[in-house]
Amino acid sequence: MPKETFYNLKDDKKQKIFAAAVQEFSSSRFNEASINQIIKHAEISRGSFYQYFNDKEDIYLYMISEIGKEKLAVINEARRLEPDADFFQAFLHMTETALTWAKAMPQYNEIGMRMAVDDSEFIMKLRALSPEGTNQLKEMITRDQQRGLIKATIDADLVIEMILTMMLHLLIGYYRTGKYEEMFTRAKVIIDIIKNGIAASEEG
Amino acid sequence: MPKETFYNLKDDKKQKIFAAAVQEFSSSRFNEASINQIIKHAEISRGSFYQYFNDKEDIYLYMISEIGKEKLAVINEARRLEPDADFFQAFLHMTETALTWAKAMPQYNEIGMRMAVDDSEFIMKLRALSPEGTNQLKEMITRDQQRGLIKATIDADLVIEMILTMMLHLLIGYYRTGKYEEMFTRAKVIIDIIKNGIAASEEG
DNA sequence: CTGTCATGTGACATACTTGTCATATTAGGA
DNA sequence: TCCTAATATGACAAGTATGTCACATGACAG
Numbered sequence: 382m383p384k385e386t387f388y389n390l391k392d393d394k395k396q397k398i399f400a401a402a403v404q405e406f407s408s409s410r411f412n413e414a415s416i417n418q419i420i421k422h423a424e425i426s427r428g429s430f431y432q433y434f435n436d437k438e439d440i441y442l443y444m445i446s447e448i449g450k451e452k453l454a455v456i457n458e459a460r461r462l463e464p465d466a467d468f469f470q471a472f473l474h475m476t477e478t479a480l481t482w483a484k485a486m487p488q489y490n491e492i493g494m495r496m497a498v499d500d501s502e503f504i505m506k507l508r509a510l511s512p513e514g515t516n517q518l519k520e521m522i523t524r525d526q527q528r529g530l531i532k533a534t535i536d537a538d539l540v541i542e543m544i545l546t547m548m549l550h551l552l553i554g555y556y557r558t559g560k561y562e563e564m565f566t567r568a569k570v571i572i573d574i575i576k577n578g579i580a581a582s583e584e585g
Numbered sequence: 586m587p588k589e590t591f592y593n594l595k596d597d598k599k600q601k602i603f604a605a606a607v608q609e610f611s612s613s614r615f616n617e618a619s620i621n622q623i624i625k626h627a628e629i630s631r632g633s634f635y636q637y638f639n640d641k642e643d644i645y646l647y648m649i650s651e652i653g654k655e656k657l658a659v660i661n662e663a664r665r666l667e668p669d670a671d672f673f674q675a676f677l678h679m680t681e682t683a684l685t686w687a688k689a690m691p692q693y694n695e696i697g698m699r700m701a702v703d704d705s706e707f708i709m710k711l712r713a714l715s716p717e718g719t720n721q722l723k724e725m726i727t728r729d730q731q732r733g734l735i736k737a738t739i740d741a742d743l744v745i746e747m748i749l750t751m752m753l754h755l756l757i758g759y760y761r762t763g764k765y766e767e768m769f770t771r772a773k774v775i776i777d778i779i780k781n782g783i784a785a786s787e788e789g
Numbered sequence: 790c791t792g793t794c795a796t797g798t799g800a801c802a803t804a805c806t807t808g809t810c811a812t813a814t815t816a817g818g819a
Numbered sequence: 820t821c822c823t824a825a826t827a828t829g830a831c832a833a834g835t836a837t838g839t840c841a842c843a844t845g846a847c848a849g
Contacts, residue, residue: 386796412617416837426798431838498702539774546754547747570743575778590826620807630828635808790849797844806835814827819820 383443387433398423398433402444407491411441412501438503445507448489455482467530468521469576476548476568483552484561494556497549515541540575547571587647591637602627602637606648611695615645616705642707649711652693659686671734672725673780680752680772687756688765698760701753719745744779751775 387395401423405414416437420430434440455478466474483490496504522537548568555564591599605627609618620641624634638644659682670678687694700708726741752772759768 389795415835417835427800427838428798428840429796432796436838495704498704500699500702535778536774539771540778542754543751543775543778546750550746550750567743570740571747574739574744574747577781593825619805621805631808631830632810632828633826636826640808793846793848795844795846798840798842800841801839803838804836807833809831810828811830812828814825816825817823819822 383434383439384432390433398425398440399444399447402440403448403488403492406441406444406495407488410495410499410501411437411504412499414441441503442507444492448492451486452482452489467528468518468525469572471521472518472544473569473572476551476572477565479548479552480555480561480565480568483555487556490552490556494553497553515545518544544572544575547575587638587643588636594637598629602629602644603648603651606644607652607692607696610645610648610699611692614699614703614705615641615708616703618645645707646711648696652696655690656686656693671732672722672729673776675725676722676748677773677776680755680776681769683752683756684759684765684769684772687759691760694756694760698757701757719749722748748776748779751779 387398390398398419401419401421404422405418409415409418414437416427416430419440420427425433430440434443496508499505518541519537522531522535522540525531526533526535526537551564551568551571554567555561558564591602594602602623605623605625608626609622613619613622618641620631620634623644624631629637634644638647700712703709722745723741726735726739726744729735730737730739730741755768755772755775758771759765762768
């Protein structure tokens with residue numbers, strides 16, 4: 382929650398500060414990110430910073446919530462398609478969305494990557510608060526179990542965990558190599574491997 | 586490569602310094618680890634530290650190589666068993682070894698965890714140098730493909746990537762929750778999911 | 790024009806870091 | 820015992836960081 386003084390600023394100045402925060406938090410983890418760098422790039426004084434925000438946590442939360450708004454729009458757009466797709470199609474689509482997002486917004490993606498591997502107290506707490514969009518996936522698996530597409534004995538939570546782990550791994554791979562096509566191909570193969578393990582086709 | 590003055594020290598003093606390094610590097614990533622903390626716990630002076638080691642990288646490499654020696658012994662012990670096991674049995678056994686190791690040596694495990702998610706220049710370089718024990722796994726998959734236990738079309742490298750990713754994920758899970766049995770159970774389920782995807786039983 | 794209040798500023802205190810170096814201590818051979 | 824060479828020490832310089840605060844500037848109402 383930035384202070385009122387921040388919200389009173391002109392939009393382009395707010396934007397500049399936001400951009401400076403993105404720049405800093407996309408190149409350093411929370412603990413290592415420096416307010417000095419932020420104010421330098423935003424071209425504001427140290428005093429001003431503390432007139433806008435309480436501390437580093439404050440501007441981080443602000444930045445995350447701003448990014449979240451943008452992200453939500455993209456995700457909702459993606460979800461509107463294919464309402465009847467099975468879990469595998471949906472997940473592949475989701476992966477594609479995530480990769481596209483990562484490609485389009487490399488800095489935002491980088492922030493997410495850093496957050497995923499951050500073990501500072503603040504980020505740990507923050508992660509614990511946001512439950513991810515996991516419910517929707519679980520519903521899909523349950524539905525596909527009822528439709529007879531996925532084995533009834535499968536532990537949905539574990540499958541989701543597997544799949545999100547692999548997706549994060551792919552994102553990190555993309556982030557490190559920049560090879561979008563390759564990561565997408567891999568995603569398809571990984572889903573195929575998981576599918577032929579959890580699909581009910583043979584055993585039931 | 587610590588300096589000669591370090592190797593000239595009595596064993597218990599060397600041991601104390603090693604323990605202080607383990608303590609510090611198991612609770613902080615490389616960049617955040619503090620030499621001040623190490624010398625405090627080792628009860629040596631700042632000057633002495635720089636008489637023993639060139640810098641932080643130096644003591645880190647020393648510590649890692651010492652741990653590596655211990656680890657190698659454990660791994661070799663584990664590999665001696667079941668020479669004819671298939672890939673899945675072998676991998677499960679490997680996971681068990683890793684989890685046991687993590688349980689027995691929590692600090693070493695923590696160091697490994699931190700190293701896995703460290704993106705400092707030094708650790709990135711270090712990771713790139715050590716190629717992991719991935720060859721052995723690949724040989725097993727190839728052999729099992731020839732034995733007809735695994736689909737011939739499967740990309741061994743990708744499977745190894747998947748499996749190591751999931752194993753790391755489980756290790757991190759164990760590290761965070763301390764629930765050894767649960768992680769081992771999950772490992773079995775994960776392997777089962779991957780197996781019924783890559784086993785040649787139905788399609789291959 | 791002036792008074793008031795919001796906003797901008799950078800020097801400062803404080804606390805941390807690493808690596809150096811002059812000096813003190815210790816140990817072992819002659 | 821005494822001398823020398825190895826080793827131990829902590830003050831220090833130079834750098835980083837955060838958060839505060841007295842003061843400067845700007846804007847706007849009367």
